[in-house]
Structures are given as C-alpha cells and as structure tokens.
Amino acid sequence: MTKPREADLYAPVKAFLTRQDYVVKGEVGAVDVMAVRKGEAPVLVELKLGFSLTLFHQGIDRLSVTDLVYVAVPEKDGKAAIRALKDNVKLARRVGLGVLTVRLRDGHVTAHADPGGYVPRKQPKSAKKLLKAFERLKGDPNEGGATRHGLVTGYRQDALLCARFLAVHGPSTGAKVKAWAEVPTATSIMASDHYGWFVRVSRGVYDLTDVGRKGLADWADV
Numbered sequence: 001m002t003k004p005r006e007a008d009l010y011a012p013v014k015a016f017l018t019r020q021d022y023v024v025k026g027e028v029g030a031v032d033v034m035a036v037r038k039g040e041a042p043v044l045v046e047l048k049l050g051f052s053l054t055l056f057h058q059g060i061d062r063l064s065v066t067d068l069v070y071v072a073v074p075e076k077d078g079k080a081a082i083r084a085l086k087d088n089v090k091l092a093r094r095v096g097l098g099v100l101t102v103r104l105r106d107g108h109v110t111a112h113a114d115p116g117g118y119v120p121r122k123q124p125k126s127a128k129k130l131l132k133a134f135e136r137l138k139g140d141p142n143e144g145g146a147t148r149h150g151l152v153t154g155y156r157q158d159a160l161l162c163a164r165f166l167a168v169h170g171p172s173t174g175a176k177v178k179a180w181a182e183v184p185t186a187t188s189i190m191a192s193d194h195y196g197w198f199v200r201v202s203r204g205v206y207d208l209t210d211v212g213r214k215g216l217a218d219w220a221d222v
Contacts, residue, residue: 006047007047073099137157164181166207177190197211
C-alpha cells in the first residue's frame with residue numbers, strides 16, 4: 001500500500017465543493033484549495049495528512065483573507081483516532097475553523113464543523129464541582145503545573161485528619177472523628193477506605209491500618 005500524499009485529498013475535497021456549486025482550483029497562491037461561488041466570500045481549505053499546530057497556524061492565517069476556512073485531513077479508524085478527532089474539532093471551532101475528513105479508500109468527505117465564531121456551552125455542574133473542590137482544599141498545598149501523582153486534594157486532607165485522630169486516640173466511631181477532627185464526611189471516608197488506611201473493627205468503629213500509619217509518615221508535611 002502506497003503512503004498517502006496531501007495531493008490525495010485534493011480530488012475528494014474538490015468534488016465535495018463542486019457538488020455545492022463552487023468553482024474549485026488548487027494551489028492558488030499559498031492556498032491549497034480555493035473555492036468560489038458567485039456573490040459569496042471564497043472558501044479556503046488547507047490539506048494535511050494529520051492535525052498539527054502548523055496546520056492550525058496556517059488555517060488561522062487564512063482567516064485574514066476570508067471567514068470561510070477549513071482544514072482537511074484523512075479519516076482514521078480506531079478509538080484513539082476518534083478521540084483525537086473530537087479534541088481537534090473542538091480546537092478548530094474555538095479558533096473559527098471548519099474541519100473536513102477524507103476517507104481515502106473511496107473519497108468520501110465528512111464535514112465535522114463549519115467555520116465561524118464559537119461560544120462554548122457553559123457547564124454549571126462542572127463549575128460548581130470545581131468551586132467545591134477549591135473551597136474544600138485547605139491552604140495551597142500543590143504547586144501549579146505539577147503532575148497528578150501525589151497531589152493533595154481536599155479529600156486527602158480530610159482523610160489525613162481522620163488518620164491523625166485515630167493515631168492519637170485509637171479506634172473511634174465515625175461520629176466522634178467527625179466531631180473532634182472536624183471532618184463532616186469522616187464516616188464515609190473511613191468506610192470507603194479509598195487509600196487502604198482504615199479498617200472497621202466493630203459496627204461504626206474504625207481504626208488505622210499499617211498502610212494508614214505509613215501514609216501519615218509519607219504525608220507528614222501536609
């Protein structure tokens with residue numbers, strides 16, 4: 001099987017635009033594809049074998065000529081490719097570009113987004129969840145830009161408070177830990193035992209495991 005070329009995208013894209021009554025020409029100046037329909041702004045298409053920052057830069061540059069700019073890439077199979085396409089379409093829409101994919105085996109073209117201004121739909125639930133996480137986090141224990149491994153969350157801080165209480169006072173009820181350690185969700189934290197730090201020794205009573213004692217040592221600076 002021969003390696004695909006950017007030129008392999010041209011004929012399908014031209015046919016796609018021609019069916020919409022555009023007059024299409026390739027390599028007009030620095031533009032890969034230019035399509036004109038009487039009385040309308042021209043459509044420009046940049047062809048590439050895959051998404052890249054260079055492709056988006058080229059597309060954005062073309063927006064100084066017309067608002068109708070597309071980027072076109074070959075269609076790819078597989079879950080990873082589908083996820084990547086979704087992310088790249090989202091990015092393209094944010095900067096006002098349209099997206100086309102070309103199925104090389106038969107020349108089928110799919111338009112995933114049209115050019116134009118895009119205002120992302122706000123997600124109140126996500127915003128509320130983020131604010132809740134912000135308010136729950138005590139102080140500022142993490143350095144911005146750090147990796148997810150070892151990050152201090154509000155949940156971990158509350159779990160540490162429970163663990164420290166048990167380390168000092170021994171087996172205790174969830175209600176006692178909640179009141180004395182001032183952790184409203186103490187019982188659910190110890191019952192779910194996300195970190196393997198807690199063990200239920202009797203109904204409603206929890207103690208610290210060896211893993212929990214190690215966790216206290218590992219997170220002593222929090």
